[in-house]
Every structure is written in C-alpha cells, then in structure tokens.
Amino acid sequence: MKYQIVNLAISAGGALAATSGEFSILSMNVAGLPEILNGNEVPGDKTSNSQQMGTKFSQYNYDIIHVQEDFNYHAYIYSTDTHPYRTATSGGVPFGSGLNTLANFNWIDFDRVKWATCSDASESDCLTPKGYTFMRAIIDDGVYVDVYNLHADAGTEDGDEAARSSNLKQVADAIDTNSKGNAVLVYGDTNSRYTRTRDGITIFSTQNGMKDPWVELIRGGVVPTVETICTNPSTTNTCETVDKVFYRGSPLLSLAATYWNYESNKFLQANGSILSDHNPITVNFTWSAGSSLRQSSFWGGPHGAWFSDVTTLATKTSPKASVLTFRGAKRLDSVGLTLTDGTTFTHGGTGGDVSSLTLNSGERWTSAQLCQGQKSGETRNFYIKATTSSGRTLSAGTSTSDCATYTAPSGWGIVGFLGQDGDEMDQLAFVYAPQ
Known part of the structure; x- marks a missing residue:
C-alpha cells in the first residue's frame, strides 16, 4: 500500500x-x-x-x-x-x-x-x-x-x-x-x-x-x-x-x-x-x-442533508467560541454556537429543551462527548456533552451506551460543526481551530 x-x-x-x-x-x-x-x-x-x-x-x-x-x-x-x-x-x-x-x-x-x-x-x-x-x-x-x-x-x-x-x-x-x-x-x-x-x-x-x-x-x-x-x-x-x-x-x-x-x-x-x-x-x-482548521471524526448515521461551517470559519482569523447552545430531549435536536465576533452556527431542528453556556474570557470548548442510538431504523445522535478548558459542562439529549469523546488538539478549541441533519442531529463532527 x-x-x-x-x-x-x-x-x-x-x-x-x-x-x-x-x-x-x-x-x-x-x-x-x-x-x-x-x-x-x-x-x-x-x-x-x-x-x-x-x-x-x-x-x-x-x-x-x-x-x-x-x-x-x-x-x-x-x-x-x-x-x-x-x-x-x-x-x-x-x-x-x-x-x-x-x-x-x-x-x-x-x-x-x-x-x-x-x-x-x-x-x-x-x-x-x-x-x-x-x-x-x-x-x-x-x-x-x-x-x-x-x-x-x-x-x-x-x-x-x-x-x-x-x-x-x-x-x-x-x-x-x-x-x-x-x-x-x-x-x-x-x-x-x-x-x-x-x-x-x-x-x-x-x-x-x-x-x-x-x-x-x-x-x-x-x-x-x-x-x-x-x-x-x-x-x-x-x-x-x-x-x-x-x-x-x-x-x-x-x-x-x-x-x-x-x-x-x-x-x-x-x-x-x-x-x-x-x-x-x-x-x-x-x-x-490544515494548519488553521481541522476536524474530528464523525459520529451518528449517514442520513439527512450535509452541512459544514468550514467555509465560513476559513474566512475568520483565530475564531473562538463564546456561547454554546444545544437543544434536546429524548434525542439531540440541534447544536449551535456563537463566535466571539457574533457569527452564529445552528444545525438541526427546533424541538427539545434549550440549554446554553456562555464561555468566560480565556475559556475554550475543548472536548465533546456524543452518544448515538436507533430511531426509526436509522442511527442518530441522541446526546451531547461539552466540556470547557475550565471544566464546565453543557449537555442535551439522552445518553446511551454507544458513545465517543472528541478532544481538540492541545492549544486548539472547538469552533464549529459539520455533518448531516434534519429535524434532529443525524451525523456530527467538530471543527477545531488554534486558540
């Protein structure tokens, strides 16, 4: 090979x-x-x-x-x-x-x-x-x-x-x-x-x-x-x-x-x-x-419409997350974040309960846990848990036994998403940038 x-x-x-x-x-x-x-x-x-x-x-x-x-x-x-x-x-x-x-x-x-x-x-x-x-x-x-x-x-x-x-x-x-x-x-x-x-x-x-x-x-x-x-x-x-x-x-x-x-x-x-x-x-x-943007692996199933925050993030200089916003109940309905320059990314549907976390100065979103499960014969993301550099967390949805954790490289942070969505989050990956 x-x-x-x-x-x-x-x-x-x-x-x-x-x-x-x-x-x-x-x-x-x-x-x-x-x-x-x-x-x-x-x-x-x-x-x-x-x-x-x-x-x-x-x-x-x-x-x-x-x-x-x-x-x-x-x-x-x-x-x-x-x-x-x-x-x-x-x-x-x-x-x-x-x-x-x-x-x-x-x-x-x-x-x-x-x-x-x-x-x-x-x-x-x-x-x-x-x-x-x-x-x-x-x-x-x-x-x-x-x-x-x-x-x-x-x-x-x-x-x-x-x-x-x-x-x-x-x-x-x-x-x-x-x-x-x-x-x-x-x-x-x-x-x-x-x-x-x-x-x-x-x-x-x-x-x-x-x-x-x-x-x-x-x-x-x-x-x-x-x-x-x-x-x-x-x-x-x-x-x-x-x-x-x-x-x-x-x-x-x-x-x-x-x-x-x-x-x-x-x-x-x-x-x-x-x-x-x-x-x-x-x-x-x-x-x-990439030297200024990289991504994690995907979690979930290959359904829904493809989306990516990469093109927008590529126009930014040192993008940083300032607010995380998730929606979820039985499953993960949507994920979103706002950058420090006010740019907002939101993917998924409008169902579930809203949870939000505002990051402090110097605080980074460093890792995310995703859990997947079956709904109507398709694999979807049921749960997300974000952890920041200060150890604070934000979660949405319902945890399952089939989970994976994605951690940004040292000195980097999560600043966006890519994957597939519909009314809920089908497949999801994270975009990293140096912080």
Whole structure:
C-alpha cells in the first residue's frame, strides 16, 4: 500500500493520527458489458480478462480504485482482488450502473445517483441507470476526502453532447451541495474531451475550483485545443482520453498531485493484448492536515442533508467560541454556537429543551462527548456533552451506551460543526481551530 504516515499528532481519542501522508488512485473502465452487447474489440475471454484485472488491482494495490462498466463480470474481478473495502454491485445490465469502488480506506457514506438526463442518439446510454456515486473516504482519523465516481453519456451527436453536459453539471451541483468546504476527488469515464467545448468538461474547474492533474503535471497547465487520440496501450502521456481525474483540497486538508500516468502496460494479458478498451490512469497524491482548521471524526448515521461551517470559519482569523447552545430531549435536536465576533452556527431542528453556556474570557470548548442510538431504523445522535478548558459542562439529549469523546488538539478549541441533519442531529463532527 502506498499510503504512508509522515507526521503524527495526538488524535481526538488520544491515539496517534497522521497529519500528512500520501495515497494513490486508479480509474479504469473494465469493459464489463455482456459480450453479446459489446465485445469492445478486446481479445480473449471477458471472464478471464476480468479475473486478471482483479489480480492486477491487488498486485499494484492502488488505494482507491474506481471502475466503470463493471456489469456482468463483476464477480470475477472481485474473486481475485484483495482490497479490504469494496462496494456491492448494483447489478448487471440493465439493472446496475456499472460503477464500483475498491479501496484500502473505509468510508462513512455511499450513494448511487442516476443521471437526470440520458441520450440514445448514438449509444444505448439509457439502457442502464448510469450516473455517479459519492462516498466520504476515511484517509485517517479526522481526515476525509469526498470521492465521486462517474460514467457520463457517450457519443458525439447533439443529443449526446447535451446529455453529457447535463451529467457533468449534475455532479458539479452535487459537489456544491454535499462537499462544501471539503477536499474532493472526481474521476471516471467522462466520455468528454477538452476539444468538445459543448461537453463543458471545464465545469469542475470553473464551478468547483478543481484541478485536472493531467493538465497540471503533463500538459504544463495548458488545456489542449487540438484533439489527440491515444493508442491502447498508450505510448505517451500527452495524448488525451475521456477518462479523467479532478481534485481540490480544502481548509481542512491540503491535496497535491505528484504523479500522473497511463497504466496501460500494467494491464495487459500474458500475450501482450489489452484487457480493456480504455487506458487506465493513475494519480499519486500527498496530503497534509490544515494548519488553521481541522476536524474530528464523525459520529451518528449517514442520513439527512450535509452541512459544514468550514467555509465560513476559513474566512475568520483565530475564531473562538463564546456561547454554546444545544437543544434536546429524548434525542439531540440541534447544536449551535456563537463566535466571539457574533457569527452564529445552528444545525438541526427546533424541538427539545434549550440549554446554553456562555464561555468566560480565556475559556475554550475543548472536548465533546456524543452518544448515538436507533430511531426509526436509522442511527442518530441522541446526546451531547461539552466540556470547557475550565471544566464546565453543557449537555442535551439522552445518553446511551454507544458513545465517543472528541478532544481538540492541545492549544486548539472547538469552533464549529459539520455533518448531516434534519429535524434532529443525524451525523456530527467538530471543527477545531488554534486558540
């Protein structure tokens, strides 16, 4: 595994947690459509080819692998792969999306989303529920990256390009909604090229502030204006394929791409034939925890709408909490705090009883206990207890036997929240800042 712990710090739970490291990703369209529908001009038997792909996934041990067109030969890939975390198939044609992830990291959420628009103008893109997937990958304790896998509409007819533009916009809008303030990776089969301007592939840069590491590292920052076609296996990195990667860091986590490559020659049959009609691509990243904002791990269940105070906190200089305000009864209804500059954060519903604590001069909110339980078949936060640097406490809700305590690093304090909410607190984490 290429992931390495470079620097260490005390985590919220008192154990050593990484503050910097590296990881690798791979994107590969595995050509898993049934042979009768598409032979993909790939020699050999698709069953055997799929088993070989799984073997090579394990051999090279990329940390987060996205596959597309993983339809009717999914089981053969998984039978020879050894990654500890893998998404369950959504089915073969015509039931599944063909999108799956194999990883060395776990995640706290996973969602499959179908495209709102598809086109059969030149390909049978409406035959299956193609779309994108979302997960929040756990790189380390309190270190998360939102990871999206996608397979956009194919073809170059007017209807195809309109559908593909809509697909890419759908993902960009989802990033704005679900990944505000977070580090993000988007990669997969975009079926798009920079020279097809109607596709709008630059939307991830213009709308979401992301970089393409191929443009950054291979093209010297210059977006191509003349179409180039890659051979398979590719003999050069400068040619452009429709398989792409986009990334950004956040105030919580710096990300930098350090290596980009077509992995074509690593994914060949014994006789030198290709395993897929797409050139797989890999990128290596380094990461480091934020110097002015960090976060705890999450507690609770993956339900409700995502929220984050990170973007607002990133505009502040040395933010400090002055008033804590919670609501709760049988469960934790809401959490909130007011900063010393008057900025107020509130998340959750309006039920329960209100409890409040005004911090004294020099007093910091240093730790929080959360307890979770089941309500209507979903995991929610039932209880919170805040403890300050002076030993004072504030609580709300009803304690359970399933609890965790999060403590700010030495010299830091809790200044905000991120998580998921509705009428109550579903999933919750805390934002730390130096005090």
